[in-house]
Amino acid sequence: MVEEKEKILKDKEEGGCSGCGEGSRREFLKTIGAAAAGIAGAVAGAKEAEAYNPNITWEEWFQNNWRLMTEEEKKEAIRRLEERYSKEYKKKVKVDDTPAMDGVLFGYALNIQKCIGCRRCVYACVKENNQSRSNPQIQWIRVIRMEKGKFSAERMDLGYPKGEGDKIYKDHSYGVDYGIQVGGNAYNPVGVTLEGQHYYQPERVPEPEAFYFPIQCQQCEKPPCVKVCPVRTTYRDPDGIVVIDYNWCIGCRMCMAVCPYWARRFNWGEPNLPAEEMNPNTHYLGNRPRMQGVVEKCTFCIQRSRKGRYTACVEVCPVGARKFGNLLDPESEVRKILETKRVFRLKAEFNTYPKFFYFID
Amino acid sequence: MDKERGKKGVDPSRRALLKGAIAGGVTLATVGSVTGLAAKAVQEGKTVTGARLVGSLLVPPGDDDARQEAIMKKKEYVLMTDEEKKELIDLLVRNYKAKGSILL
Numbered sequence A: 001m002v003e004e005k006e007k008i009l010k011d012k013e014e015g016g017c018s019g020c021g022e023g024s025r026r027e028f029l030k031t032i033g034a035a036a037a038g039i040a041g042a043v044a045g046a047k048e049a050e051a052y053n054p055n056i057t058w059e060e061w062f063q064n065n066w067r068l069m070t071e072e073e074k075k076e077a078i079r080r081l082e083e084r085y086s087k088e089y090k091k092k093v094k095v096d097d098t099p100a101m102d103g104v105l106f107g108y109a110l111n112i113q114k115c116i117g118c119r120r121c122v123y124a125c126v127k128e129n130n131q132s133r134s135n136p137q138i139q140w141i142r143v144i145r146m147e148k149g150k151f152s153a154e155r156m157d158l159g160y161p162k163g164e165g166d167k168i169y170k171d172h173s174y175g176v177d178y179g180i181q182v183g184g185n186a187y188n189p190v191g192v193t194l195e196g197q198h199y200y201q202p203e204r205v206p207e208p209e210a211f212y213f214p215i216q217c218q219q220c221e222k223p224p225c226v227k228v229c230p231v232r233t234t235y236r237d238p239d240g241i242v243v244i245d246y247n248w249c250i251g252c253r254m255c256m257a258v259c260p261y262w263a264r265r266f267n268w269g270e271p272n273l274p275a276e277e278m279n280p281n282t283h284y285l286g287n288r289p290r291m292q293g294v295v296e297k298c299t300f301c302i303q304r305s306r307k308g309r310y311t312a313c314v315e316v317c318p319v320g321a322r323k324f325g326n327l328l329d330p331e332s333e334v335r336k337i338l339e340t341k342r343v344f345r346l347k348a349e350f351n352t353y354p355k356f357f358y359f360i361d
Numbered sequence B: 001m002d003k004e005r006g007k008k009g010v011d012p013s014r015r016a017l018l019k020g021a022i023a024g025g026v027t028l029a030t031v032g033s034v035t036g037l038a039a040k041a042v043q044e045g046k047t048v049t050g051a052r053l054v055g056s057l058l059v060p061p062g063d064d065d066a067r068q069e070a071i072m073k074k075k076e077y078v079l080m081t082d083e084e085k086k087e088l089i090d091l092l093v094r095n096y097k098a099k100g101s102i103l104l
Helices: A002-013 A022-052 A071-089 A120-128 A224-228 A254-258 A312-316 A333-340 B002-008 B012-044 B064-074 B082-097
Strands: A094-096 A106-111 A142-147 A195-197 A210-215 A234-236 A242-244 A281-283 A322-326 A342-344 A356-360 B052-054 B057-059
Touching: A071 A094, A106 A333, A120 A142, A120 A312, A224 A234, A224 A254, A312 A322, A322 A333, A333 A356, A333 B082
Parallel strands: A094 A281, A106 A356
Antiparallel strands: A106 A322, A142 A195, A142 A210, A234 A242, A342 A356, B052 B057
16 A cells, blocks of 8 residues: 555656556647647637738738848738738739948938928828828828017917916917927926917918928937837837837837927827828838837838938928938038038937938028 | 923923924025025016026017027027037947947
């Protein structure tokens, strides 16, 4: 009896069981159980994924981060996307993956004196970059109407957006909608007059008492959005463009919170992009159609700029206020502007080193 | 009362004196700081006729150019100097050569 008990204990220690081949049966059952659980989980996951977006394939859900993919994996991912988009938008869609060119660091310069606030850049950007047209309406560029030279003492302390309930502003003849404050320190309003309006709708532009301030992603050389991304899905490419791998974005919106320029947009709903308006020339890290729950932003039209073309906003600007080029090339237009014109950067004190320069003739 | 005093070994009159002194000190400090703040508010304030302090610069009334200049200096629309431009270009070039390791 004692000997038998010792034998059982010894067998248990060795991972088997006493007697006749019971160990193999247990192992078999274990394997079967694990496999069944795995299959059930996968099926549930696939159903969940299908419910979220039926067009997104299983492989797409589980693909690797773009930067960690091998060349083969990248090719396969591109092929999958092209197939899906072509089917979805009923046209031949090209998804480009052109990498950054050697010896190129993109920079942008905007002549703030020339801008007439027509917003053609905004709509050209929407069209070129396949932004959601409505519900949600997404625009990567915003143009802010600013007051020109009104530095009266009475208005010095204005400059903060105030709600309907604020008595001081309610009683004021200027009304209650002050738009958003572009300049200054939020905690120190003294002397702030740089107050802007986003939703201006004049009969015609430019208005005599206004100047216009277009703002988009500043492609910071030291981007805070990249620092905070918990999944490293947004990063700065060697040519200075800050890009997003939409498939890895988890929609936490930390990048949006930290961006001092309000340059990022979030797809709260499934983007609404009509098939006939879809631009089929896309880039994986740029203007390919996005999905609900991801963040997007200006990429200096990566699908164009990496092919040596100007961005859509530069091309469409009717007054030539927008300039784009290679900052590493001493002969480039943007470099010449930086060296010779009166230049300022937006919120330069944050040390984000924006590569978007505003200049005055 | 005497019993209590004996127990704790504290002279109530001394306690009362200390209490009064502390309360007086607090009141004085409060009044002082409020007065100081008020004076500062008046100094930085909204007087149309008087000079106005923008940051560390005292701007004379009615001089819009000076006022604008002061605000531009105080706020972020500060034009880059030639030196800053050179430094920036140099930094961007160096950062590019170092594969972004200098600034990231």
